Amino acid sequence: xxxxxxxxPFLLFRSFSHLSASCTKLSTMxxxxxxxxxxxxxxxxxxxxxxxxxxxxAIHALTTMIKESGASTIMELEILLKAAQEQLQEMNFEGQxxxxxxLTAACELFARHVTRTALDIGNFDxxxxxxxxxxERFAAQADVSxxxxxxxxxxxxxxxxxxxxxxxxxVVIIALTKAASAGIRFKVILTEGCPERDGFKVCEELQKxxxxxxxxxxxxxxxxxxxxxxxxxxxxxxxxxxxIINKLGTYQMSVIAKEAKKPFYVAAESYKxxxxxxxxxxxxxxxxxxxxxVMQNGVKVRTPPSDFTPPANITLLLTDIGVxxxxxxxxxxxxxxx
Amino acid sequence: MQAVSENxxxxxxxxxxxxxxxxxxxxxxxxxxxxxxxxxIETATALRKVISGTKGNNxxxxxxxxxxxxxxxxxxxxxxxxxxNIVRRVLFIIREEHGxxxxxxxxxxxxxxxxxxSSRSTHAPSLGSVLEGDLTLSQxxxxxxxxxxxxxxxxxxxxxxxxxxxxxxxVADQAMEHVHSNEVILTCGFSKTTLHFLKEVASRxxxxxxxxxxxxPGLAGHDMAKELAKAGISTTVIPDAAVFAIMARVNxxxxxxxxVMANGGIxxxxxxxxxxxxxxxxxxxxxxxTGMYKLSPVFPHDQYSFNELKSPAEVSGGGQDAxxxxxxxxxxxxxxxxxxxxxxxxxxxGGHNPSYIYRLLAEYYSLEDRVL
Numbered sequence: 001x002x003x004x005x006x007x008x009p010f011l012l013f014r015s016f017s018h019l020s021a022s023c024t025k026l027s028t029m030x031x032x033x034x035x036x037x038x039x040x041x042x043x044x045x046x047x048x049x050x051x052x053x054x055x056x057x058a059i060h061a062l063t064t065m066i067k068e069s070g071a072s073t074i075m076e077l078e079i080l081l082k083a084a085q086e087q088l089q090e091m092n093f094e095g096q097x098x099x100x101x102x103l104t105a106a107c108e109l110f111a112r113h114v115t116r117t118a119l120d121i122g123n124f125d126x127x128x129x130x131x132x133x134x135x136e137r138f139a140a141q142a143d144v145s146x147x148x149x150x151x152x153x154x155x156x157x158x159x160x161x162x163x164x165x166x167x168x169x170x171v172v173i174i175a176l177t178k179a180a181s182a183g184i185r186f187k188v189i190l191t192e193g194c195p196e197r198d199g200f201k202v203c204e205e206l207q208k209x210x211x212x213x214x215x216x217x218x219x220x221x222x223x224x225x226x227x228x229x230x231x232x233x234x235x236x237x238x239x240x241x242x243x244i245i246n247k248l249g250t251y252q253m254s255v256i257a258k259e260a261k262k263p264f265y266v267a268a269e270s271y272k273x274x275x276x277x278x279x280x281x282x283x284x285x286x287x288x289x290x291x292x293x294v295m296q297n298g299v300k301v302r303t304p305p306s307d308f309t310p311p312a313n314i315t316l317l318l319t320d321i322g323v324x325x326x327x328x329x330x331x332x333x334x335x336x337x338x
Numbered sequence: 339m340q341a342v343s344e345n346x347x348x349x350x351x352x353x354x355x356x357x358x359x360x361x362x363x364x365x366x367x368x369x370x371x372x373x374x375x376x377x378x379i380e381t382a383t384a385l386r387k388v389i390s391g392t393k394g395n396n397x398x399x400x401x402x403x404x405x406x407x408x409x410x411x412x413x414x415x416x417x418x419x420x421x422x423n424i425v426r427r428v429l430f431i432i433r434e435e436h437g438x439x440x441x442x443x444x445x446x447x448x449x450x451x452x453x454x455x456s457s458r459s460t461h462a463p464s465l466g467s468v469l470e471g472d473l474t475l476s477q478x479x480x481x482x483x484x485x486x487x488x489x490x491x492x493x494x495x496x497x498x499x500x501x502x503x504x505x506x507x508x509v510a511d512q513a514m515e516h517v518h519s520n521e522v523i524l525t526c527g528f529s530k531t532t533l534h535f536l537k538e539v540a541s542r543x544x545x546x547x548x549x550x551x552x553x554x555p556g557l558a559g560h561d562m563a564k565e566l567a568k569a570g571i572s573t574t575v576i577p578d579a580a581v582f583a584i585m586a587r588v589n590x591x592x593x594x595x596x597x598v599m600a601n602g603g604i605x606x607x608x609x610x611x612x613x614x615x616x617x618x619x620x621x622x623x624x625x626x627x628t629g630m631y632k633l634s635p636v637f638p639h640d641q642y643s644f645n646e647l648k649s650p651a652e653v654s655g656g657g658q659d660a661x662x663x664x665x666x667x668x669x670x671x672x673x674x675x676x677x678x679x680x681x682x683x684x685x686x687x688g689g690h691n692p693s694y695i696y697r698l699l700a701e702y703y704s705l706e707d708r709v710l
Binding site: 002155156158197233270273315316321322323325327328331332333335336 | 465466490600602637639666677693694696697705
């Protein structure tokens, strides 16, 4: 027979499983394939803002969930948040698989923020109010983040700079547009970015800002590297080691840049920092991993979506919390989590 | 004699009696008459006078005054990063004192402000502050500061000057851990900090050898060798071209620098990059002795960012045997050494890795002051 000391934890465990069961019940009550409210909110916000960050949409959806939840304790809130995070992560990001990692990072950041706020403020109602208030302000924050990064990048771009850009990154486009409107005259060489071929899209955006652009095929990186002064890319996720997970081709570009002694800069907002520590270019989270090969004309074709660039190849990370060396990233994460 | 500045922005002495001292400092900076340490001390003293001379007790006005004077001083010698560093330190002091004053007054009122826990976010933005506060951290500038606000700031600046004066001793305190018996140390040119560092070891009775690269064209290495020999250290002078050959026999390279960059690189004497590369090739530790006032929150992009050309007469000689006018002679003033070639910084704040330097920035400077 359980002693008195044991029984309270036993009861607590029972009540938690009951709560999470009710969560899943809620989502399945209105029919099995229906998405939960969180996912719907998320998709709505993402759809509204074409350039919008995944993190903004995620935190907006989670904040709405907190606002509308009937939770009365922090524990309850945290369980609901965890369930919501799982639902968001089950979403299928067709054609934009690199967004999945941003989603995880944003959700974890928000969960950590909830814990810290709960520790700072004892009163649940005040805590909930603060969470909602801050969560709603975050949407405006994201635009500020990108503007801060653009400002941080200005001293690095001078007249006559030739830069190499890989991948479609909103942060990079906004920063380069700002540099062009500040009157700096520079040239951009873009990689084609097969198989998505998003180099063309980036070209369009930059040309609208009046920046002279040239496009090269992905295999021309070694050929073109000695012409450029610097290499610039965005990031889908920034890992704890200071390395980045980004569109396929980033790793090989970084190796060539290191060999040619060209600086390799990464522009990423701080909410992309995630607690991953990949050890090789293929050591990626499930969402970014390579899918099974596709048959095309009788040939097995592999299309990995992303790769990992180790911190040794990265010169500097331009973020909204300042210009950081790769070793500073783990510092920032530690400051947040401990 | 009143100094005539190119821009018409010369300060009027009637507005602030300290401006005369500022103008005098501008002239000295333009003539490149001061060593790095003297630049730091004179800038701090001038700013202290400016603060004392400013009318009223408004911290925001003080910030703007210091910034305006700072910009003018920095323009007088753009390659001398120490000026900007000291200006930013003073701005940081003003912000900190203002923060203390604000907290002091809020403690008195005894309010239950929830933001009390996040007062740590008044300085560096971090991952935590992304959700907890505004990224554009603008402090609420209140007019309510204690009447002795300027005196407090002034006292802090005096402490800063004392800190700069004491750097040689604090760096030398760590010398015994780094120079061991029978080691061969290579150094380049003349650096007072390094000289003091090595003399400290010799004064404790440890025997070691020093090889000094003479550093053409100024040949300051000769003076360094003389000073070392006076201290009883066995010294050898070599031409700069021989550094690579000698490096195989060297245990450590210990040098000074002009400035420490935000990414952990340094600007120093010309030729230092070559010495660093030779050291890397032979796996010899490259150690830099410096004071934290040389830490600068700027990033270098290439060798030209913070460099300037000195008079070619140093190289080509003057008069009859000068190099024919058909030949161009360049005499750059400094060299940039990237962080991967630097092994260790020995500073008055202890020993640090180049990859750690960015952290120290947050301790000494505010993010808003990165651009003066």
